[in-house]
Amino acid sequence: xxxxxxxMHSFIFWGAWIIIPVIMEIIPxxxxxxxxxxxxxxxxxxxxxxxLYPELSVIIPVYNSEDTLEACIRSVEMSTYPSERIRIFLxxxxxxxxxxxxxxxxxxxxxxxxxxxxEAEQGKSRALNLALYNSEGKYIINLDSDGVLEPxxxxxxxxxxxxxxxxxxxxxxILTTPSMIEEYPAGLKRLLRKLEFMEYGQAFLAGRSFAxxxxxxxxxxGAFSAFRKSVILKSWMYNTNTIxxxxxxxxxxxxxxxxxxxxxENAIFLVDPIEGFNKLYTQRQRWQRGSLEVAKQFLNDNxxxxxxxxxxxxxxxxxxxxxxxxxxxxxxxxxCLLAMNYSSRMIIFSTAAIFLIYIIVGLLYFLSVSIFLKxxxxxxxxxxxxxxxxxxLPAFNLMVFFIRMAGIINSIGTDSAWKTRNLSDEKKAFTDxxxxxxxxxxxxxxxxxxxxxxxxxEGLG
Numbered sequence: 001x002x003x004x005x006x007x008m009h010s011f012i013f014w015g016a017w018i019i020i021p022v023i024m025e026i027i028p029x030x031x032x033x034x035x036x037x038x039x040x041x042x043x044x045x046x047x048x049x050x051x052l053y054p055e056l057s058v059i060i061p062v063y064n065s066e067d068t069l070e071a072c073i074r075s076v077e078m079s080t081y082p083s084e085r086i087r088i089f090l091x092x093x094x095x096x097x098x099x100x101x102x103x104x105x106x107x108x109x110x111x112x113x114x115x116x117x118x119e120a121e122q123g124k125s126r127a128l129n130l131a132l133y134n135s136e137g138k139y140i141i142n143l144d145s146d147g148v149l150e151p152x153x154x155x156x157x158x159x160x161x162x163x164x165x166x167x168x169x170x171x172x173x174i175l176t177t178p179s180m181i182e183e184y185p186a187g188l189k190r191l192l193r194k195l196e197f198m199e200y201g202q203a204f205l206a207g208r209s210f211a212x213x214x215x216x217x218x219x220x221x222g223a224f225s226a227f228r229k230s231v232i233l234k235s236w237m238y239n240t241n242t243i244x245x246x247x248x249x250x251x252x253x254x255x256x257x258x259x260x261x262x263x264x265e266n267a268i269f270l271v272d273p274i275e276g277f278n279k280l281y282t283q284r285q286r287w288q289r290g291s292l293e294v295a296k297q298f299l300n301d302n303x304x305x306x307x308x309x310x311x312x313x314x315x316x317x318x319x320x321x322x323x324x325x326x327x328x329x330x331x332x333x334x335x336c337l338l339a340m341n342y343s344s345r346m347i348i349f350s351t352a353a354i355f356l357i358y359i360i361v362g363l364l365y366f367l368s369v370s371i372f373l374k375x376x377x378x379x380x381x382x383x384x385x386x387x388x389x390x391x392x393l394p395a396f397n398l399m400v401f402f403i404r405m406a407g408i409i410n411s412i413g414t415d416s417a418w419k420t421r422n423l424s425d426e427k428k429a430f431t432d433x434x435x436x437x438x439x440x441x442x443x444x445x446x447x448x449x450x451x452x453x454x455x456x457x458e459g460l461g
Contacts, residue, residue, distance in 0.1 A: 036206055036368040039213045047159040053081065054162075055137035056154065057229070058088045061120075061127040065145035066097040068272070073106045075148035076113065080155045083112040087136055090145075091118045091127035124222075125238035125245040132237060140232055144223040147271035148177070150376065157226050157267040167260060168231040169253045171217070172224035172267040173204040178382040181273050191389075192280075193273035195396045197382075198366075198389045205265055205372045206365040212262040219291070220261065222246035224269035231259065242297070244290025251298050265372050268379070281403055288407030358394040366390045 058076055062069060069090075077083055090103055103117050118134065120127040128142060139161060141154065153172060161167060181193040204221075211217040225246065232249075235257060239248040253259040274280050366387060373380035 035213055036210055036365075037371070039209060040368065040371050047163040049159065050162050053085050053155075053158060054139065056081070056086050056139050056141055056158070057131070057135035057137040058086055058141045058143060059128060059131040059135070060088060060090050060143050060145050061124045061131075062090050062092045062095055062099050062103075062145050063124070063127075064095045064097045065099045066102055068146040069099055069102045070106055070109075071148050072143065072145050073103075073110060073113070073115070075151075076143075076154075077110040078151055079149055080152050081158065083110075085137075086113060086154075088113055088115045089118060089131040089134060090115060091120045091131045093120045093124060093127040094122040123240055125240045125242075128238045128245070129240075132232065135229060138229060140227045140229050142222070142225045143269065144271065147174075147223055147269050149224075150268040150270065150379075153224075153267040153269060157264050160264050160267075161226070161228070167262060168228040169220070169250075169259050169261045170226045170264050170267075171208065171220040171261070172226070172269050173208075173263060173265055174221050174223050174269050174271060175200050175204070175379065176273045177270045178379065184273070189276075191392075192277070194386055194389045195392060196274050196280075198386065198393060199396065201369045201373075201383055202362070202365045202393075204263065205369040208263040209265055209372070215260055217250075217261045217263065219244075219247040219250045221269075223271055224267070225249075226264075226267075231257065239297075242290055242293045243286055244294050247291055247294045248297070251294055255298060266375060268376065280400075281406075284400055284403045285407035285410060288404045289410070292408070355394050358397075359391050362390040362393050363387075
C-alpha cells in the first residue's frame, strides 16, 4: 500500500505540476523554433527594388513630445527612403509643451522633408484619424514620437509591400535603444532594461514572426505600423472608445476586411527603455485591459469570432485571460503541496527543472532572433553580447504575469483609462485600506483599555 500511495503521489505531482506547462507552452515552443528557422531562410530572398518608390504619409501623434520629437523626425530624414517621397503629419492632441517649437526648428533643419502640423482633439486615436483624412501617398506609416527608425526600416517595409500586392497591413519590429540602456547605472536598474530589450526581441522577432507565418498575429504595434491607404480608408478608422486602438484596428483588418496581418522583421523601430517598475506596472496593465476591451467589442459584434474556436484570437483570449486564474492557482499551489506532505526537495527540484526547460526554450528563441538580427551589426552584437539575460527571462515573465493578472482584476467593474494607478499608488491604496480596516478594532481596544484602567483606579481608590 505504501508503494501504491507513493506512486499515486508521484503520478499526481508530475502529472499536474510538470505535464501542464510542457503541453501548453514548452512543446509548442520547440515547434515554433523550427518554424522560425524555416521562415528566416524563406525570407533570405532579396525583394526586387521598385523603379520608383511610391509616396508615403508618415503620421506622428504628438503629446508633450518636446524631448523626443526632433530625434524621431531626424530618423525619418536619415532614412534610406527618398526624403522627397515622404510627407510627415505631426498631430498634436492637446499637448502643453514646446513641441510646436521643435517642429518649427525641424522644418529649418530638414528642408527636404515635407511636414505639416495639425491640431486634434485629445486622444491618440483622434490624432491618427485626423491625419488619415489629410493623408496622401500609397502607404500610411504610423510612428510614435518617442522612438527612432532604423535607417533601412521604411525602405524594407515598402519593398515587402511592393513585392506582395495582396499584403496590405504590416507591423514593424520594436526594440529598445541599447545606448540608452547602457546609460543606466549597473545593477538592478540596467538589468530591468536589458530584460525588456530581450523580451521585445523575442516577442517581435520570434513571437510575432511565428504568428505571421501561421497567419495568427494578434495585434499591430501602435508604435510602428503600416497600411496601404486604399485599405485603411475602407475601415472604421481608429476607435476612440478604447485604450488599445492598435488592437482594434488589427481586428478590423482581420475580421471585417479579411486582410492578412504580418510583421516585417527587418523594419525596426527603437523606443526608449522602460522608466522603472511603476511604468512597467501601468503599461502592462493597460495592454491587458485594452485587449479585453477590444475582445469584448468583437465578441458582441462579430458572430464568427465567437463561434470559431479554431480562431487564434479566441485561443489567445482563452489562454491569456480565461486560463489566467487557473494558472494563478497553479503557481500558488506550491504552498498547498507542502501542506499535503509533498517533499520540499521534490518541489524545489521540479520548479528548478521547469525553469531550466524555459531557459532552454528561451535560448532557442535567442538563436532564432540572433539570425534575424544578423544584418544589423550593432543591434545584433548587443543582443548576442547579452545572451545571459535570457536565463533570467522566466522570472521576469512570471512577474509580468502577475502584473497582467492585476490588470484583469482591476478591469472588473471599472472603465479603462490611459492614466492608471502605478505600483506605488497600489501599495499606498492597499496600506490605506488595511489601516482603515484596523482603525475601528483599534478604537474599540483603546476604549476597552480605558474602561479597565478606570475600573482598576476606582478599585484602588
